[in-house]
Amino acid sequence: MAATLSVERLRVSFSHRTGSIEAVDRVSFEVARSECVGIVGESGSGKTQIFMAAMGLLGRNAQVSGSVRFEGNELLAADASTLNRVRGSKLTMIFQDPMTSLTPHLAIGTQLAEVAVAHLGMPWKDARSFAGRMLERVHVPEPQRRLNQYPHELSGGMRQRVMIAMSLLCEPSLVIADEPTTALDVTIQAQIIELLRAVRGEFGMALVLISHDLAVVAGLADRILVTYAGSVVENAIAEELFRQPRHPYTADLLKCMPNIGGARLARLPTLAGQPPRPGETLEACPFAPRCSRAADRCRIERPQLTGSAASQVACHFPLT
Amino acid sequence: MGGLTGEAARRLRSNPAAVVAVVVLSAIVVLTWLGPWISPNNSQTLDWLHIAARPGMQSSHWFGTDRLGRDLFVRTLAGTRVSIAIGLAASVISLLVGVSYGAIAGYIGGRTDHLMMRLIEILSGLPLIFFVIFLTVIFGRGEYLLFFAIGAVGWLTMARIVRGQTLSIRQREFIEAAIASGAGTGRIIARHVVPNVIGPVIVFATLTVPQIILFESFLSFLGLGIQEPGASLGTLIAEGAAEMEAAPWILLVPGSFLALLLLCLNIFGDGLRDALDVKDG
Secondary structure, three states: OOOOEEEEEEEEEEEEOOEEEEEEEEEEEEEOOOOEEEEEEOOOOOHHHHHHHHHOOOOOOEEEEEEEEEOOEEOOOOOHHHHHHHEOOOEEEEOOOOOOOOOOOOOHHHHHHHHHHHHHOOOHHHHHHHHHHHHHHOOOOOHHHHHOOOHHHOOHHHHHHHHHHHHHOOOOOEEEEEOOOOOOOHHHHHHHHHHHHHHHHHHOOEEEEEEOOHHHHHOOOOEEEEEEOOEEEEEEEHHHHHHOOOOHHHHHHHHOOOOOOOOOOOOOOOOOOOOOOOOOOOOOOOOHHHOOOOOHHHHHOOOOOEEEOOEEEOOOOOOO | OHHHHHHHHHHHHOOHHHHHHHHHHHHHHHHHHHHHHHOOOOOOOOOOOOOOOOOOOOOOOOOOEOOOOOEHHHHHHHHHHHHHHHHHHHHHHHHHHHHHHHHHHHHHOHHHHHHHHHHHHHHHHOOHHHHHHHHHHHHOOOHHHHHHHHHHHHHHHHHHHHHHHHHHHHOOHHHHHHHHOOOOHHHHHHHHHHHHHHHHHHHHHHHHHHHHHHHHHHHHHOOOOOOOOOOOHHHHHHHHHHOOOOOOHHHHHHHHHHHHHHHHHHHHHHHHHHHHOOOOO
């Protein structure tokens, strides 16, 4: 069966006054139908840029190469009108900050209905009631009243629910959630994650969950991709990854997660050092300077992502 | 825009100067429409018995007459009406052209933006009076020419303001979200950009009206605008200026109307700006 999304040797770089900055470096992976893939990485590791490229949202100064195929169709070469048919209907995105991703001067109902009008060709009246029903399905209380409210009248969690409702309107086959809980309170975070889990069961779409928080991804993802300095360093089934991380970076990340049941630690362990600045390392393993297992080979040869579909790792000396 | 507009209206109402300005403005507008019905006189009939008569209640010429014996009350009101009409019409034109031009330039950006802005710079570099005189020489005097000349220039600043606002709005995330939901460029400009610049646009438009009225009066004063027997405040003031020493009221009546009108429009515009909380400058 063809994958819903397949990314092949995707490369994104940004030209800048001081030269070109590599944000995503030859990333390849697939998202199968109805699969939930978590993408975890530090800020600046390129996790968002992969999907910005897929959605055609990169800035003017970006150069993209490689291939991003969605349901068999190439997205990178598509023109705007083809892209506009896919974006927002079959391939949708939930953004990080619901405070700023809704247009402040349009009522919630209008914004939701607009998507249905544009993509499904519904008349406005039907689209509005359709939007109301969708709000109900994402557990927004008093959906009919919300339709006439403006974004500033809603709380952050409520707005994120609206964004989720908007992304689901046209029964997408893939939803990309870019750090959907980062801007929210911890309690609301849990609710939103719970909601994503519920709608995934209900709509059966594939979900890409981008986060810098392993805990957010843990409960939801079938498979997890760990990104570091623009490339994927580990791609494994979620349980495997948590049980037995293979890349030293993943292992270190897991050590940094506080554990309620575990021993009380004087200090939460952290990763020493800084990730390389984009464009710095091309020949060496980007994690080598921070890695406890690094050997001479790591500093001269960049490891490639290898292994079976269940577990791929980019390391010369994996843990298992 | 329910909630936001309501809030702005409330703030406007709590500003006494703006409320007075609105009341006076509405009074002037109502008067310009009703005035000619109340007065027994016609704006173009000559009253040979009362030439350059003083203002007073004893004759039917409440504001006096000019040196041809025409009733100043009716003429001033007719002139005010013409001035307001030109001000509004030219503002609407500058609003439509300026907003779409600015939003397109700002949103599309890049080379398109560059070209469009250079065109604005060239147009705004034209010495206006010279431009109008030039046009009158070629096409002859006329009201439509006046509209055209004012319209050709009025939208430039508006386009600049809208472009500037658009540039900052383009960076906001809801635009990204709109692109990600598959909205085309036209839809994004019309539904997600323009409604968000409407605040500064309204304020600037209200402040454009008095500017245009003043400019029209200036052109008419120079004899380039509305022609006799028609009247605008500018032509009336020009007439009055000629008789300033012998019959000052011919100048003072339309002069005070113009001053009052401009003052009220400016106060109203300022009040509106405060109410909509648009940054100064």
